[in-house]
Amino acid sequence: MNVVIIEDEAAVARRIARLVQLVLGQRLQRLDLCTNLTEARQVLASRPPDLLLLDLNLNGRDGFDLLTPLLAESFHVIVVSAYKDMALRAFEYGMLDFVPKPVDLERLRQAFGRLDRQAEATRSPVRRLALKHAGRTEFIALDDVVSFHGASDYSEILLRSGRTMLCDKSLDTLASLLGGEFRRIHRSHIVRRADIVALRSAEGSRYLAELSDGRTLVVSRSRIKAIREELSS
């Protein structure tokens, strides 16, 4: 995977880079170090990574405004910062994890561990999703979302209003962020658990889920068993 680190303190950047190499090992394909946002934007535009490690206090600027546009991108963001008070808020906006300074190897490993898994139940729930829309960063409340549908590079978000919005994050990425409220039923669908009314099988060993809004979506074979168990319990 490709990783970009944005950190203005060279010694700290070096440390983070070293630790990332230790954690990822062979999986790490490319590691870019940027010391400022301008340089970082160029890198992110030309070679989008899978993961971004970001220091919130770059060159004395306020961290949160730095963060929110980056959260609308396709990659995960892990914040490495001394400002712990922003962590909770950053989680609500869809940050993958927050690693406080001084950077600890185990903590970093733990953060990387979240990459490929479904979000844990103990994770701070995401409440808002950042989306790129008409050149700006827009936020939608997760409560307004009915379901997520994905293609490879981006996702479609269906809102309660009926509107559909596009998100640069893939469903895999979103699955790591979304909590227990949502369930991935298919490679291309994430729906609310509460919206699943019934599960039934169709011909050709296909499984369908009936949703409360009347739609019927395909459930993947690899997931049907687990979903049945979760619904019955």
Place this chain on the structure above:
Amino acid sequence: MHPRFILAPWLQRVAALIVLLAVLSGAQQLRRMLPGGGLQFEAGDVQRGVIRVKPGDDSSWATATLADGSWLTPDSAGFAAAMSQAPITWWMRETLTLDRAPRPTDRSQRLYLQINQEAEVFWDGIRISAELPAGRYGTTPESRLLELTFPPESLAAGPHHVAIRFPHQQRTRNLSPEIELHAGDAFLVGPGWEVVPAGDPRGVAPDNEAGISAARPAHKASFLTAAHAREEVPGTAFWIRRQLIVTPQAGNDDAWVLFESFKGAREVRWAGRLIGTSGRVGTDRATEVPGRARMWHSIPAELFQPGRHLITMRVSSHHPRLAGEGLLDDFEIWRQKEVVSRVVRAVGANHVQFGLALVSAVLFLVLYGIVERRSTYLAFSLCCWGAVLSLGAGVWWAHTFETLLYPQERWIVWLNWTGSALGAAMLVNYTVLQLRAGARWCWNLVGALGIGLAFFGTTDPTARSAAMFAAGAGLAAGVGVVRLPNAARDATWLIIGLGMLLITLMLEAGEAWGMAGLILSAAFVLGRELREQRLARQAATLRNAELETERARLEALRARAEAELLKASIQPHFIINTLTALMEWVEEDPAGGIRFIQAIEQHFDLLLRCANQSLIPITHELSLCRAFLKIVGFRKLVDYTLATDGITPEEFVPPLLFHTLVENGVTHQDGHRGPVEFRLLGDESSECRRYRFFAPYAPTGSADPVRKGRGVGLGYARARLEEAYPGRWSLRSQGENDCWVTTIEITAAPRSLS
């Protein structure tokens, strides 16, 4: 209400003077109308005592004319010829004008004619005296007191004709009888004193007319009226006598004769009987024992019967008296029961006034000595002390009534004069000071001249005191008139007080009460001054309190700025980044890690040592900056240096001033990887000390408000500059050629800590 005049200043002064004069003349009129004053007579077109004479016979005035109908004057031709005819009676006439009719409040309703020979008097054509025996010749010119019986309603105000018929005096050619009309006191009526040298002190007392004739040497007896009694009298002892008429209203009680100021030794006789002596009469200073200046002599009731009486005294006066003073002022006779109340009234009033002046003098002296050294307080105190001396003379006088010998009396008079002069001079001085009139010494000189003029110009010694005080008060009132348009409201009260004092002096009635009024107005002015002072003090206290709160607020700001910076220096970002970098160093390059730790320790130590001071040596500040740069160098893996030029080691600057700029400069680096050199340049002009800090490789043209200098760091720097150099510093920050330049200017050389 502040008196505002809309007239021009010079016109105001003229108006004020006119008002003053009107007041004074009104006061004069007022004086005339006071009860108790005697009737005033004004002679008509003929000078009193020199009368046109005309031979006449027994017929009435209307028909008495010369053959040709003309009247003769003593210096007209034919007068001597007419005089040589004898026997003949003569007519004299005079026009007298009464200013008013007698009033019940007049001390006497009776009028007496004093004429120096026997005569028959006609008043407006009506005979009002006893009839002359026909053919009677007058003998010697002697003073006669004729009782006149005026018909009712004949004493109306206005002109009246007095005609006198008298027998021709063969012995003398000088026919100019003196005529005076007296409106008499209850007892004291009559012509003046007669004086006859005593010759042999043991000679016969001239209790009657024969006695006078026998005792008289070749000297011509001269009349001593009350006025003339003040003239010098011959050196040896002499007799004086006076006729009195005791009226029926006098009653039957004992009476007392009071001599107010008798400057001699004397033996007093009433109707031939000795009723008292004082001292011993002598022919020179060695033989004379001085008598008391004041004395009462009692007249037994059986002697004090209605009718004509003679009071005779043998006197001498060889001991020192004040120059210009006569033998005695007039004397008075009082009923026994009236004596006490009169004395009490006079003496009591004097003591009250004395007490008031004394208290006021002491009060203002205390104010001057203890409260505030204002020249007005001292001046008014001295003025009151003058009044104290002057009134104190009266107190001394009252308390030495029984014992004071006449030679000592002059000291009392001198005390009175000194007090009046001092009071008058100080009154002018005080008024000039209080009203802030310029040319103080000019006014004082004029005042002294005026007072001196009043002293030497007044012939009557008893009036000198009042004259001096009047001169002083008049000049002070003049100052008030001049300053009236400019006078503040309080000082206007002083001018009013002076005006009242002047009025009482003019009226000669209770000038000491006028002084009391002046003291009151001065007290009023004082009260207002003190009130103004109190208000000013309150305002100053309020200002002080405001300044204190302002100072406390600034102190709080400073403390907060200091705390902010300390917090900023050790805030999590700085510490944690430093520690994170340190972790890397420790793991990868332990030796370097140790050096890193040492740099951190050094920075912290320098920081702690200077955080609570307002100025530190510039060397300390630069060490602090360099220690910081070393830390950041370890963190950012960049070689940071600070070059200086134009800095002298003896300078002082507020702590962390340049450190803040270094921090900002480090934070805003744009990612340049090579060594970075910050520069601090100092230069000095005649007006200010200037520091310029150059932070290279800083992106310019940024709209970031932090770059524009409103971040916490520069706010701290501004607070420290304001604390150390209040109001005389400036800080500007701007980009120049890829460099960020911060310029600090201080308009005076930094203070050195002593």
